[in-house]
Amino acid sequence: MDYKALSEELVKKCLKKGADAAEVYLESGRNLSLEIRNGEIETVEEAAAHGIGFRIFVEGRMAFASSNDFEASALDNTMSRAIEFARSTTSDENNVLPDEKTIQDVQGLFDPQTAAFALETKIEMAKKAERLAMKDPRITKSAGAAYREGEGEVVIANSRGILKSYKASVCSFGVSVVAEKGEQKSSGSESCARRFFADLKSPEEVAATAAKKAYDMLDPRPVKTQKAAVLFDPDVAGALLGGILGAINGERVLQGASFLAKRLNQKIASELMTIVDDGTRPKGLASSPFDGEGVSTQKRLIVEKGVLKGFLYNTIVGKRAGVGSTGNAARGGFTGLPDIGPHNFYLAAGTTSPEEIIRATKTGLLLKEVTGYGINPVNGNFSGGAAGFWIENGKIAYPVKGLTVAGTADDMFNGIDMVGNDLDLNRPRTAPMFRVKLLQIGGE
Amino acid sequence: MRFPKTFVEDIPRRKFLELGLKGGLALTATPQLLTQLLAGQGTSASPVKVGADSSLLNRTISKALEKGGDFAEVYIEKRISRTILMEESKFKSAVFGISQGAGVRVIAGEKTGYAYTDEIADDKLLRAAEVASTIARGSRASKPVDIRPARRKSFITIKLPLGEVAEAKRLDIIRRAHQAALDYDARIKMASINYYEEVRGRTIANSEGVLLSDELPLLFFVVQTLSVGNNTQHLGRERLSRHSGFEMFEEVTPEQVARACARESIAMLEAKDAPAGKLDVVMQNGWGGVLVHEAVGHPLEADNIAKKIGVFTGKLGQKVANPVFTMVDDGGHPQLPGTESFRNIPIPRMTNTFIDNGKERPEDILASTKSGLYVQSLSGGSVNPITGVFNFTCREAYLIENGKKTSPVKGATLIGNCLDIISNIDAVGNDLDFGPGICGKGQSAEVSAGQPTVRIRGINVGGTRAAR
Numbered sequence: 077m078d079y080k081a082l083s084e085e086l087v088k089k090c091l092k093k094g095a096d097a098a099e100v101y102l103e104s105g106r107n108l109s110l111e112i113r114n115g116e117i118e119t120v121e122e123a124a125a126h127g128i129g130f131r132i133f134v135e136g137r138m139a140f141a142s143s144n145d146f147e148a149s150a151l152d153n154t155m156s157r158a159i160e161f162a163r164s165t166t167s168d169e170n171n172v173l174p175d176e177k178t179i180q181d182v183q184g185l186f187d188p189q190t191a192a193f194a195l196e197t198k199i200e201m202a203k204k205a206e207r208l209a210m211k212d213p214r215i216t217k218s219a220g221a222a223y224r225e226g227e228g229e230v231v232i233a234n235s236r237g238i239l240k241s242y243k244a245s246v247c248s249f250g251v252s253v254v255a256e257k258g259e260q261k262s263s264g265s266e267s268c269a270r271r272f273f274a275d276l277k278s279p280e281e282v283a284a285t286a287a288k289k290a291y292d293m294l295d296p297r298p299v300k301t302q303k304a305a306v307l308f309d310p311d312v313a314g315a316l317l318g319g320i321l322g323a324i325n326g327e328r329v330l331q332g333a334s335f336l337a338k339r340l341n342q343k344i345a346s347e348l349m350t351i352v353d354d355g356t357r358p359k360g361l362a363s364s365p366f367d368g369e370g371v372s373t374q375k376r377l378i379v380e381k382g383v384l385k386g387f388l389y390n391t392i393v394g395k396r397a398g399v400g401s402t403g404n405a406a407r408g409g410f411t412g413l414p415d416i417g418p419h420n421f422y423l424a425a426g427t428t429s430p431e432e433i434i435r436a437t438k439t440g441l442l443l444k445e446v447t448g449y450g451i452n453p454v455n456g457n458f459s460g461g462a463a464g465f466w467i468e469n470g471k472i473a474y475p476v477k478g479l480t481v482a483g484t485a486d487d488m489f490n491g492i493d494m495v496g497n498d499l500d501l502n503r504p505r506t507a508p509m510f511r512v513k514l515l516q517i518g519g520e
Numbered sequence: 521m522r523f524p525k526t527f528v529e530d531i532p533r534r535k536f537l538e539l540g541l542k543g544g545l546a547l548t549a550t551p552q553l554l555t556q557l558l559a560g561q562g563t564s565a566s567p568v569k570v571g572a573d574s575s576l577l578n579r580t581i582s583k584a585l586e587k588g589g590d591f592a593e594v595y596i597e598k599r600i601s602r603t604i605l606m607e608e609s610k611f612k613s614a615v616f617g618i619s620q621g622a623g624v625r626v627i628a629g630e631k632t633g634y635a636y637t638d639e640i641a642d643d644k645l646l647r648a649a650e651v652a653s654t655i656a657r658g659s660r661a662s663k664p665v666d667i668r669p670a671r672r673k674s675f676i677t678i679k680l681p682l683g684e685v686a687e688a689k690r691l692d693i694i695r696r697a698h699q700a701a702l703d704y705d706a707r708i709k710m711a712s713i714n715y716y717e718e719v720r721g722r723t724i725a726n727s728e729g730v731l732l733s734d735e736l737p738l739l740f741f742v743v744q745t746l747s748v749g750n751n752t753q754h755l756g757r758e759r760l761s762r763h764s765g766f767e768m769f770e771e772v773t774p775e776q777v778a779r780a781c782a783r784e785s786i787a788m789l790e791a792k793d794a795p796a797g798k799l800d801v802v803m804q805n806g807w808g809g810v811l812v813h814e815a816v817g818h819p820l821e822a823d824n825i826a827k828k829i830g831v832f833t834g835k836l837g838q839k840v841a842n843p844v845f846t847m848v849d850d851g852g853h854p855q856l857p858g859t860e861s862f863r864n865i866p867i868p869r870m871t872n873t874f875i876d877n878g879k880e881r882p883e884d885i886l887a888s889t890k891s892g893l894y895v896q897s898l899s900g901g902s903v904n905p906i907t908g909v910f911n912f913t914c915r916e917a918y919l920i921e922n923g924k925k926t927s928p929v930k931g932a933t934l935i936g937n938c939l940d941i942i943s944n945i946d947a948v949g950n951d952l953d954f955g956p957g958i959c960g961k962g963q964s965a966e967v968s969a970g971q972p973t974v975r976i977r978g979i980n981v982g983g984t985r986a987a988r
């Protein structure tokens with residue numbers, strides 16, 4: 077099916093039915109999922125799906141309807157529903173669609189080869205990762221290995237002349253194992269995701285990391301409640317980045333529901349903190365040529381050497397704020413309106429090696445796992461469950477579990493005194509290892 | 521195991537199950553059928569006319585078992601949903617969704633094959649059956665299938681079907697909640713009201729000859745209020761959700777929900793730093809039941825037990841908790857979100873999970889706790905079902921000093937191990953209540969969690985100052 081032609085046609089139909097402006101967002105894709113346990117295939121899933129979302133404007137009122145039935149009568153009914161539903165909403169001068177027609181190209185988003193590799197190769201990858209992870213005698217059970225892939229196409233057409241599309245693919249595999257010792261159980265998992273099949277890590281590497289994560293955490297020791305340095309491993313980057321993301325959402329900023337709302341162009345963090353949002357990185361897992369409503373993505377500095385430089389906006393919120401879209405309209409699929417979200421979002425690399433950061437820490441906690449909600453984007457309070465390693469005299473001394481860490485965003489941002497050089501940009505939300513001088517740790 | 525999410529991964533199965541392309545035997549999604557569904561007609565007699573299509577279902581099941589296998593099933597769903605958002609005194613958006621789809625599942629020994637399609641047509645269903653059957657490599661000749669309509673007891677009663685509610689009534693409910701929230705206190709600077717409703721028609725047919733159809737309504741009403749003052753701000757949240765008709769808003773008014781939310785927002789403006797370290801915790805009745813949902817419920821789900829890796833593996837019949845602790849999962853609780861007339865998603869998961877009533881009065885539990893933390897409501901939590909380590913985050917909590925609830929404290933994360941926690945619950949109240957939630961276990965599902973007031977001795981609290 078020619079989705080571009082269909083989308084363009086549907087926009088025209090919406091106008092004919094009485095919409096003042098209209099947008100068609102179409103997604104189509106297929107995916108494959110294989111799950112392995114104890115050397116046998118446990119599940120095989122295959123599917124193809126597609127859907128269309130209509131965003132309709134009538135006299136400044138906005139409504140949306142979606143359908144995954146492409147029959148002409150079903151689509152006709154869906155757009156009528158949206159037009160009808162627009163009666164229920166409030167008119168707003170900011171309710172507009174973008175008209176940016178630049179066609180930006182971001183390299184390396186779609187791998188035509190992924191689908192061509194034999195199913196057996198993919199099954200064997202997951203099986204091998206499991207087999208190798210189980211080789212270590214400390215690993216007693218497999219919680220399963222998996223391989224997944226998906227590919228799809230997005231088309232956006234609107235009544236202001238935007239007509240854009242792109243294709244993307246992703247593949248991933250991983251394994252999860254359990255180490256047991258007496259009554260103790262410790263689990264470890266590792267996965268690798270890439271745009272291109274050939275770029276995936278080797279099963280050896282993934283397996284070794286998963287096994288290490290499990291057995292390294294055996295025989296944890298208790299530590300006392302205290303304040304100490306806290307080192308954030310790249311695996312727990314989300315504990316820092318998640319709260320920042322909530323707080324730089326342009327709509328939350330306008331509403332005052334963000335602890336960063338009034339801090340634009342102010343110093344909010346240590347000079348070592350530079351945060352980047354990049355939708356254009358070739359092969360990036362969160363890259364795309366345009367955002368959820370067709371605006372070209374950008375690479376932007378959100379925090380530069382500790383100074384807050386900007387927020388994230390879609391078209392409507394950007395107009396309301398008087399700054400325009402930043403190409404951050406985020407779409408969770410064809411079933412909903414564009415929200416606001418990041419692309420590849422990361423803490424820029426520093427110059428210190430992770431080993432050096434550990435060596436420079438007299439007493440501290442190396443965080444490998446943080447649970448909970450991270451930084452609260454409304455008031456900046458931070459609290460989480462924690463596990464990792466205790467550091468004594470510049471060396472990893474023993475694993476620790478069942479701890480808590482807490483502080484405020486201010487404590488964390490300003491307390492960053494070392495940033496690692498180990499940034500892995502193959503992850504969509506990522507940070508190198510970094511150290512916060514002092515945080516409250518809850519233990520015995 | 522977590523894998524990065526990207527849009528291409530979003531479209532397939534997760535989305536499918538989450539947003540419900542599971543399509544109704546609305547198979548024959550004719551306009552008439554659609555109209556019926558939208559009109560909410562025939563809540564007991566499903567609008568899904570199966571008779572005409574049972575031959576296709578039979579053929580699909582036969583096809584699914586062509587290469588062998590022990591069991592095959594076709595699941596078809598159609599979902600119609602509405603979301604209306606009022607925020608900053610405006611009806612900001614209105615979202616309407618129609619989705620449908622069919623999944624075919626084949627089980628052969630311990631293997632499962634699954635495929636789905638969102639186009640409910642002969643060739644697509646048969647193709648899905650063929651794909652799902654690839655895991656079966658037996659030689660068993662497939663038997664012809666002859667499905668017959670069966671019935672299951674329904675726990676859902678509907679007085680005001682959602683499909684018959686005038687749009688103005690929905691808007692009125694939302695407006696009333698918005699106004700009540702702003703009227704509560706001048707420090708409430710913003711209210712956000714999210715109204716969601718859906719009607720889901722489902723059909724299941726399997727190789728054992730069973731054919732089931734039903735229609736399930738769901739209402740999910742969420743109020744959030746932003747309070748500003750005392751040099752801080754707090755976003756409160758209150759939810760109301762049932763499998764119910766519009767009468768839900770007569771039983772609990774939108775004003776009640778809004779005021780409960782605003783109350784939390786105002787109370788938490790005074791929050792002081794929470795203590796850090798091991799404390800005794802008293803948890804108020806209601807949604808605090810998410811504690812047992814996470815800490816005990818998920819580890820009890822049979823998938824990890826079957827793999828012999830779950831924390832409760834081998835513990836059936838053993839004493840695992842303090843004798844005052846009894847926990848129940850009840851999929852037949854009238855109207856609660858986790859209630860279904862039959863189970864739809866083929867993974868082991870909870871429905872309405874709660875700690876059963878004990879004998880103590882809640883005020884006595886508090887009075888007999890010298891110092892600690894009183895948790896009035898929780899945001900949510902998660903658990904590692906293998907190790908049993910769980911966490912949950914407080915929305916509203918207070919210090920306990922000399923048996924009394926005193927200052928509010930900032931939202932802290934609590935962490936512990938499930939086996940320790942259920943041994944350390946030493947007091948259970950007689951005031952069981954429930955709260956609604958969305959449980960994410962790869963696929964999202966509406967559930968409810970409940971508990972009476974309980975006390976847990978010694979749980980690690982993630983505060984910002986050392987406890988005394």
